[in-house]
Amino acid sequence: MDKQxxxxxxYRSPFDPCVxxxxxxxxxxxxxFMPFQPPGLRTFSPHEALRRGTLWPDLYSRYNPPxxxxxxx
Amino acid sequence: xxxYEKKLQYPVKVSKCDPRLAKYLIEQYGGADxxxxxxxxxxxxxxxxxxxxxxxLTDIGTEEFAHLEMIATMVYKLTxxxxxxxxxxxxxxxxxxxxxxALYYHNAAGHPFTITYIQAKGDPIADLYEDIxxxxxxRATYQWLIDLTDDVDLQxxxxxxxxxxxxxxxxxxxxxxxxxxxxxxxxVF
Amino acid sequence: MTHxxxxxxxxxxxxxLQAVDFVLVELTLYLDTHPDDTQALHEFHQYQRRKQxxxxxxxxxxxxxxxxxxxxxxxxxxxAESPWPWQV
Numbered sequence: 001m002d003k004q005x006x007x008x009x010x011y012r013s014p015f016d017p018c019v020x021x022x023x024x025x026x027x028x029x030x031x032x033f034m035p036f037q038p039p040g041l042r043t044f045s046p047h048e049a050l051r052r053g054t055l056w057p058d059l060y061s062r063y064n065p066p067x068x069x070x071x072x073x
Numbered sequence: 074x075x076x077y078e079k080k081l082q083y084p085v086k087v088s089k090c091d092p093r094l095a096k097y098l099i100e101q102y103g104g105a106d107x108x109x110x111x112x113x114x115x116x117x118x119x120x121x122x123x124x125x126x127x128x129x130l131t132d133i134g135t136e137e138f139a140h141l142e143m144i145a146t147m148v149y150k151l152t153x154x155x156x157x158x159x160x161x162x163x164x165x166x167x168x169x170x171x172x173x174x175a176l177y178y179h180n181a182a183g184h185p186f187t188i189t190y191i192q193a194k195g196d197p198i199a200d201l202y203e204d205i206x207x208x209x210x211x212r213a214t215y216q217w218l219i220d221l222t223d224d225v226d227l228q229x230x231x232x233x234x235x236x237x238x239x240x241x242x243x244x245x246x247x248x249x250x251x252x253x254x255x256x257x258x259x260x261v262f
Numbered sequence: 263m264t265h266x267x268x269x270x271x272x273x274x275x276x277x278x279l280q281a282v283d284f285v286l287v288e289l290t291l292y293l294d295t296h297p298d299d300t301q302a303l304h305e306f307h308q309y310q311r312r313k314q315x316x317x318x319x320x321x322x323x324x325x326x327x328x329x330x331x332x333x334x335x336x337x338x339x340x341x342a343e344s345p346w347p348w349q350v
Contacts, residue, residue, distance in 0.1 A: 076330060076332055078327055079326070079328070079329075079341075079347060080276060080279065081280070081348070082280065082287070083280060084273075084276075084280065126294075128294045129294040129295060132287075132290055132294055136287060142347065142348065146347065149348050240288070240291065244291050244292075244294065247295040247296075251295060
């Protein structure tokens with residue numbers, strides 16, 4: 001599981017009309033943990049940087065939301 | 074002065090003819106947290122921000138126009154060859170009635186762009202916090218657009234745009250740190 | 263007005279240029295908040311040189327990339343010719 005995801009279990013009522021999602025997820029991108037980028041961070045090659053949308057692996061955030069089965073087996 | 078460059082910042086490939094996606098993508102064209110709002114916000118705030126961060130606002134504001142062009146490209150490619158009937162089925166009948174195939178600055182729900190989406194307080198910290206929030210909201214919008222899309226090529230361009238919001242947010246937060254420093258003090262790493 | 267599809271070489275060169283230009287965008291924003299990082303500035307210079315070479319190659323083959331006299335133009339005015347970036 002991608003380390004950028006956080007999970008919580010919302011309150012469930014017995015009267016909820018839809019099949020409940022017992023676990024909900026949200027993403028916290030790595031920029032939230034870097035108050036000021038330190039110099040000399042590793043960089044991607046130009047092609048890889050373009051493909052990923054950033055030059056720095058430490059600031060790369062992959063967005064692949066987890067499937068329901070993964071977080072609530 | 075701005076100079077146009079005859080190329081996109083990142084390749085936009087659309088593999089499926091699915092005009093409905095255009096209806097959603099237009100959110101990032103003329104919506105509250107879209108690329109137009111972003112560009113106008115930063116390029117307007119820069120006149121009254123401390124000199125140390127004018128360059129950053131100018132450069133990010135300029136990059137936002139490149140992103141606006143990418144979104145326009147997606148919408149253009151998704152709609153240009155559709156029949157009025159197909160557009161109607163895609164929920165774009167109202168759009169066609171007023172604009173035909175033209176792009177228009179409105180959001181996914183059809184509300185026209187309004188400058189009240191953006192603020193300029195003239196207080197550097199307040200303005201930069203608005204900018205940080207705008208980047209995080211735009212990142213979230215890209216997430217929801219990726220969720221709504223099943224075209225992997227289109228998703229690829231949307232992921233690029235989403236990551237740019239992460240970087241812009243990073244730089245704006247660094248700008249806040251720079252402004253927190255006392256006059257003349259060097260930023261020590 | 264050109265209406266035949268662009269050759270493979272156009273897309274290849276364009277992608278090379280997009281990659282190098284992207285590094286320059288990233289380094290620009292970084293240097294805006296880290297103006298004293300001499301290593302990053304050095305890399306900026308290097309990529310700028312690569313950009314110059316690629317731009318020259320691209321413009322020779324496919325015409326000017328920049329308007330208002332910022333790109334060389336040949337004996338014929340091709341700037342306003344298709345395709346535009348959203349069309350390719």
